[in-house]
Amino acid sequence: MNASVRSMTGYGRGEHIAEERKFTVEMKSVNHRYNDMTIKLPRSLASLEDKIKKRIMRDVFRGKTDVYISFETFSADDVDVKLNETLAAAYIEKLNLLEEKFGLTGGNKLELAAKFPDVITVEKAQQEEAVIWEALAPALDEAVEKFVAMRTVEGENLKKDILLKGERIKTLVAEVKERSPLVVVEYQEKLNNRLKDLLGSVDVDPQRIATEVAIFADRGCVDEEVTRLESHLVQLKDILEGGGQVGRKLDFLIQEMNRESNTIASKANDIQIVKATIELKSEIEKIREQIQNLE
Secondary structure (H helix, E strand, C coil), X not given: CCCCECECCEEEEEEXXXXXXXXXXXXXXXXXXXXXXXXXXXXXXXXXXXXXXXHHHCCCCCEEEEEEEEEEECCHHHEEEEECHHHHHHHHHHHHXXXXXXXXXXXXXXXXXXHCCCCEEEEECCCCHHHHHHHHHHHHHHHHHHHHHHHHHHHHHHHHHHHHHHHXXXXXXXXXXXXXXXXXXXXXXXXXXXXXXXXXXXXXXXHHHHHHHHHHHHHHCCHHHHHHHHHHHHHHHHHHHHCECCHHHHHHHHHHHHHHHHHHHHHCCCHHHHHHHHHHHHHHHHHHHHHCCEC
16 A cells, blocks of 8 residues: 655644643644744643644654643632732732821722732643643644645645646656657658759769768767656656655755756757647646645
């Protein structure tokens, strides 16, 4: 069975509730030359960032990936309410001073002081890292699994389309290969006919004609380029069917295919070969665009 290839575009979401805590993990990615990952999570989970990243990178090797992690708690044990007594005393002191200076009366100083910033703060209570990780890991695993599954489906679709385009390129290369020697034969016939028209019954040295034809054939010979293109097409299929991280390999291979097609185009001295080469280059460009999205 052929191994799968993956797109660099994907989305995955996972949730897990354990001991009155709910963890939600969302992942999304787009194309990128390297493996660029950004993780956004609550401050209370900051110590787990490196562990989260390592877990994701076991299955994600390329692309720009954004990870969002949220944490809700339904337990009072997870909340730490803190009172800044020194700050509260300072506020109350100033409130008393206002009363004395302006002759104000009434009002609940305790209620007023509690409303001032930073007098009473609510924070997430510190929990053991192992306990938090045990609750977070299932949500993270679910998100990664769905994320990879989506990238795999899209990658397989791209693979099928690229292989179809590879078959079309193979047909075009075969046309160039078949047509190329005929061009030389046709040139020799045209040359003979032209000389007859110009010189009539005057004999022409056959060796000179043969030399001219040989120069023409050598100048327009694309045998090496065709052979290399045929080899590249075999490699294209092998790489895709081998699966895994194929993006960079294919990127290099397509550059080589494009170089060979450009050389054929520069040597082409026949309208049929020119037409085939134009279509050939078009199909290669389509593949180049598609492989930019493969991991």
